[in-house]
Amino acid sequence: MMMKNFIVYKVRYLTMILATKYSEVWDLITGLTRKINKDTDKALEQIGLSYFEFKVMCALEEEGKVPMSRIAEKYMLTKAGLTSIIDRLEEKELVRRVRSESDRRVIYVELTEKGRERLMESRKIFLNVLSSFLSKLSEDEIRELERLFSKLFS
Incomplete structure (x- = not known):
C-alpha cells in the first residue's frame, strides 16, 4: 500500500512538472503574440489603422472579393466584431461592400x-515591427524556429 501511494504521488508530481513546463511555453508563445499585436497596433496608428483592420485587409488582398462570413471565420471574429471593422474601413474608403x-x-x-x-x-510598418523581434535571432535560430512552428502546425 505504501509503495502504491508513493507511485501515485510520483506520477502526480511528474504530471504537475510537465504541465508547468507546457504552461510556461504556452505563456511565452501567447505573450509574444500579444506583444507583436500590441506593437503592430501602435505602429499602425500613425496611418490610421488597427491591427485587426490590417489583418482583414490582408485577407481581402489574398482572397479578392470575399463574403464577410469567410473573413469572420478565418480570424475567429464575431459577425458584430467584423461588421464594426468593415464599417471603419468603409468609412476610410479602404473597402467597399458589394451585394451578391x-x-x-x-x-x-x-x-x-x-x-x-x-x-x-x-x-512595411508590420515588417518593421516583425523585424524588430526577429532581428534578435541568428539566421540559424530563425530557421529552427520556423522548423519548430511548422512541426507544431502539422
Whole structure:
C-alpha cells in the first residue's frame, strides 16, 4: 500500500512538472503574440489603422472579393466584431461592400484602390515591427524556429 501511494504521488508530481513546463511555453508563445499585436497596433496608428483592420485587409488582398462570413471565420471574429471593422474601413474608403447578384443575402467585401495603397504602406510598418523581434535571432535560430512552428502546425 505504501509503495502504491508513493507511485501515485510520483506520477502526480511528474504530471504537475510537465504541465508547468507546457504552461510556461504556452505563456511565452501567447505573450509574444500579444506583444507583436500590441506593437503592430501602435505602429499602425500613425496611418490610421488597427491591427485587426490590417489583418482583414490582408485577407481581402489574398482572397479578392470575399463574403464577410469567410473573413469572420478565418480570424475567429464575431459577425458584430467584423461588421464594426468593415464599417471603419468603409468609412476610410479602404473597402467597399458589394451585394451578391445571385443571392442578395450575401455581402462581399473588397479592397478599394485606396485600400490597396494603404495596405502596401501598412505592410512595411508590420515588417518593421516583425523585424524588430526577429532581428534578435541568428539566421540559424530563425530557421529552427520556423522548423519548430511548422512541426507544431502539422
